[in-house]
Amino acid sequence: MAMSSHTVPPLKDKSLFKENVAFVNGKWVKAKSGKTFEVHDPASMKLIGTVPEMEQTDVNEAIDHASAAFKDFRNTLARDRARMLRRWYDLMMENKEDLATLITWENGKPTADALAEVNYAAGFLEWFSEEAPRIYGDNIPPSVAGNRMVTVKQPVGVCALITPWNFPAAMVTRKIGPALAAGCTVVAKAPGETPFTSLALGELAQRAGIPPGVVNFVTALDHTPAIGTLLCEHPSIKKLSFTGSTNVGKLLMKQSSSTLKKLSFELGGNAPLIVFDDADLDVAVAGAIASKFRTSGQTCVCANRIYVQSGIYDQFAQKFAEKVKSGFKTGSGYTEGVTHGPLIHSRAVAKVEHHIQDAIAKGGKVILGGQRIPDLGENYHQLTIITGVTGEMAIAGEETFGPVAGLIKFETEEEVIKAANTADVGLAGYFFSNDARRVWRVAEALEVGMVGINTGVISDVAAPFGGVKWSGFGREGSKYGVDEYVAIKTMTFGGVHPAI
Numbered sequence: 001m002a003m004s005s006h007t008v009p010p011l012k013d014k015s016l017f018k019e020n021v022a023f024v025n026g027k028w029v030k031a032k033s034g035k036t037f038e039v040h041d042p043a044s045m046k047l048i049g050t051v052p053e054m055e056q057t058d059v060n061e062a063i064d065h066a067s068a069a070f071k072d073f074r075n076t077l078a079r080d081r082a083r084m085l086r087r088w089y090d091l092m093m094e095n096k097e098d099l100a101t102l103i104t105w106e107n108g109k110p111t112a113d114a115l116a117e118v119n120y121a122a123g124f125l126e127w128f129s130e131e132a133p134r135i136y137g138d139n140i141p142p143s144v145a146g147n148r149m150v151t152v153k154q155p156v157g158v159c160a161l162i163t164p165w166n167f168p169a170a171m172v173t174r175k176i177g178p179a180l181a182a183g184c185t186v187v188a189k190a191p192g193e194t195p196f197t198s199l200a201l202g203e204l205a206q207r208a209g210i211p212p213g214v215v216n217f218v219t220a221l222d223h224t225p226a227i228g229t230l231l232c233e234h235p236s237i238k239k240l241s242f243t244g245s246t247n248v249g250k251l252l253m254k255q256s257s258s259t260l261k262k263l264s265f266e267l268g269g270n271a272p273l274i275v276f277d278d279a280d281l282d283v284a285v286a287g288a289i290a291s292k293f294r295t296s297g298q299t300c301v302c303a304n305r306i307y308v309q310s311g312i313y314d315q316f317a318q319k320f321a322e323k324v325k326s327g328f329k330t331g332s333g334y335t336e337g338v339t340h341g342p343l344i345h346s347r348a349v350a351k352v353e354h355h356i357q358d359a360i361a362k363g364g365k366v367i368l369g370g371q372r373i374p375d376l377g378e379n380y381h382q383l384t385i386i387t388g389v390t391g392e393m394a395i396a397g398e399e400t401f402g403p404v405a406g407l408i409k410f411e412t413e414e415e416v417i418k419a420a421n422t423a424d425v426g427l428a429g430y431f432f433s434n435d436a437r438r439v440w441r442v443a444e445a446l447e448v449g450m451v452g453i454n455t456g457v458i459s460d461v462a463a464p465f466g467g468v469k470w471s472g473f474g475r476e477g478s479k480y481g482v483d484e485y486v487a488i489k490t491m492t493f494g495g496v497h498p499a500i
């Protein structure tokens with residue numbers, strides 16, 4: 001099979017590439033068993049390198065170190081934690097090209113997207129460096145005479161963090177930022193497909209002066225389920241924050257029941273994107289493209305069901321296809337001008353193909369793309385648009401997580417809201433309309449955690465990120481992000497004399 005010409009740019013700072021080691025207690029360690037697993041470049045399928053295949057015993061040690069570190073870290077001044085996070089942010093920005101090179105290498109996304117991810121990821125460290133000194137409690141008027149009440153917010157303890165490959169840097173900084181701001185320590189399980197970005201972040205954490213044991217990165221591929229079980233069942237882990245699929249989220253929730261941990265789950269999506277007849281067509285087309293094809297459709301907030309009202313359906317489909325056809329180029333993420341890279345692995349491509357074939361079999365019509373691109377490599381697929389999609393097709397019922405846009409025709413507002421809300425999941429939703437009353441109605445009616453109104457871009461470190469229904473619970477980023485990592489303690493003082 002032909003492979004893409006693909007030259008990986010050298011890192012300016014080679015010490016950011018950590019091979020065969022994980023990061024525990026401020027040290028670079030191997031798995032006790034000596035076992036490793038391979039990580040491959042999704043663009044060329046060439047070997048990038050190997051990392052430790054850790055087992056429960058290795059991760060147990062990381063938890064012990066994080067527990068020991070918590071004793072001191074919980075008592076550090078919030079202002080000092082803010083400074084550490086700020087230094088880590090600065091180091092990410094100073095090393096942004098190298099971090100982007102690593103992201104493109106192991107994830108495949110084009111350099112411009114990888115750089116945007118580094119900015120986004122570092123932004124969480126900056127944001128939570130600013131939140132750390134403002135984790136306030138309350139002074140509450142009591143209902144009992146002579147009492148006085150205050151609350152304080154205390155760090156929950158050691159946190160386990162599990163994140164996916166689609167944003168190798170941003171998904172983990174969105175968790176570590178608030179955890180450290182609150183005074184927690186963390187054991188983060190790096191994604192098996194993209195561990196090298198996490199390890200580079202570990203190196204920068206160390207340079208930022210974050211004390212040993214506060215941030216630990218463990219690595220595993222085949223042993224992931226066993227490590228997941230340990231992180232859920234270990235009594236010293238007080239909090240689990242997971243980003244990934246709904247099925248794995250449900251499993252982790254079940255496994256965590258014996259220790260009743262605090263949980264946050266950022267799970268799968270199946271975002272509806274609705275274009276009403278009264279929308280500005282150009283704005284709607286641009287928004288649909290931004291939402292659907294960002295990172296080749298591999299984000300949890302990508303539009304997955306595009307509902308277009310009958311009056312503008314044909315016009316929308318034509319303009320959408322023209323823009324996608326003329327505006328984008330698929331290829332190696334390092335190639336100048338490339339806007340879309342490979343998918344993460346062949347299973348992802350197979351799911352895309354299944355959704356296309358299923359749609360065709362049920363009457364859908366491919367108006368753009370529809371094929372793999374074997375000349376580039378085995379993980380490449382064309383950006384694809386299908387018209388005539390219906391609710392019975394797999395593409396409407398499941399998250400594709402790939403570059404296929406299915407256009408569904410609808411007649412009325414009532415009908416489309418009902419259809420949009422049939423999904424079990426509810427992460428993001430989008431709609432395009434210029435009717436002010438409809439804008440409020442629809443925004444309130446959609447059963448999702450985040451709504452984009454006349455925009456396809458909703459991600460922002462300042463915005464609460466999270467879902468409802470089977471998309472999970474908890475909010476990341478924003479002023480609410482720290483809440484997931486603190487416990488509120490109420491202090492009631494009795495027998496206080498009335499004011500003199």
Ligand SMILES: NC(=O)c1ccc[n+]([C@@H]2O[C@H](COP(=O)([O-])OP(=O)(O)OC[C@H]3O[C@@H](n4cnc5c(N)ncnc54)[C@H](O)[C@@H]3O)[C@@H](O)[C@H]2O)c1
Pocket residue numbers: 162163164165166171189190191192224225226227228229243244245246248249251265266267268269299300301399401427467471
């Ligand atoms: N809501 C969000 O913020 C958000 C963000 C990104 C991705 N996602 C979702 O993630 C999914 C895509 O990522 P994926 O396919 O890698 O998901 P996944 O659930 O298979 O894997 C996510 C992470 O969980 C780990 N994992 C898998 N099985 C595990 C187990 N038994 N115990 C412990 N850890 C386990 C993986 O190694 C990976 O690090 C999509 O459904 C997407 O919508 C959600």
Ligand SMILES: O=CCCC(=O)O
Pocket residue numbers: 166167298299300301459465
């Ligand atoms: O894939 C999920 C996260 C995407 C984002 O934060 O914009």
